[in-house]
Amino acid sequence: MLWPVLRALSIGELTDDQLTWVRETFGLTDGPRTEGPAAEDSLAHRTLTDEHGVELILDLAGLDDDAWVFTLFRTTAENPSAVSVEGWRAAFRAAIDHLNLELVEIQPAATADEVLLAYSEPTYTPESAFRAHWAFPDELDLLWPHLGLLRDAPRKVKQVKLRDLMLTPAWDLAPASLHQQAKEFLDGN
Structure with a gap:
């Protein structure tokens, strides 16, 4: 069984020479994994x-013609060292x-630039996934897992994800106590 430890998603076109560079730079064996997620x-x-x-296991995956995923998997229950990750x-x-x-x-x-922002255009409707399928918690600490974050995620990462959520119309449905906690968190308290 493979468990992802670190995953980097990028987009852009790569030439055959650039793919060769990736394989050589990371010492990858040409050929796909035969097990694990997205093999x-x-x-x-x-x-x-x-x-x-x-x-x-270090892996390079290609999605469509222009999306590339670098993933580091662990093969046992043991976590790799933080220095290694x-x-x-x-x-x-x-x-x-290097590959542009x-x-x-x-x-x-x-870091904040490693966060995927779901809300970049005002295309959300009040019938968003939050409203239709999820009730906001009353406590900010209970919100992080719903945003795909661990409680010990870096503060700047939490701030980016929280601001992104606050731009959605669904945020209007959040309890007043959560609004206040979010404001205090973003103000540095």
Whole structure:
């Protein structure tokens, strides 16, 4: 079984030479993974271990013709070291920059620019997914999982996701207490 530890989604077109560069830079074996989530989209992969001996799989997947996913999976219940994960985050970002791809998101996000914003155009209606299928909690701490965040996510990441949610018409349905807590959180309290 494979569990994603770090996933970077980017968009842009890549030439065959650029794909070769990615495979060589990351030491990937040409050919897809045969197991785990989205194995059918896998193009190349590599098995490795972190400095504590935790087995990992590094994978490059292609979606459509212009979306690229760099993923680091763990193969056991053991988590890789934070140093290792942050090293791969930096490597993914460096490759995306080198290839002139557009970073869409990195999960889990560590900085605000790694957050995928769902609300960028005023196309939401009051019958959004929040209104139709979910009741807002009364406590801000209970909101983070609904935004795809852990409670210990970086504050700036939480701020970006919260501001994005607040732009939706669904935010009007949130309890007054949640509005107040959100305002205080964004004000730095």
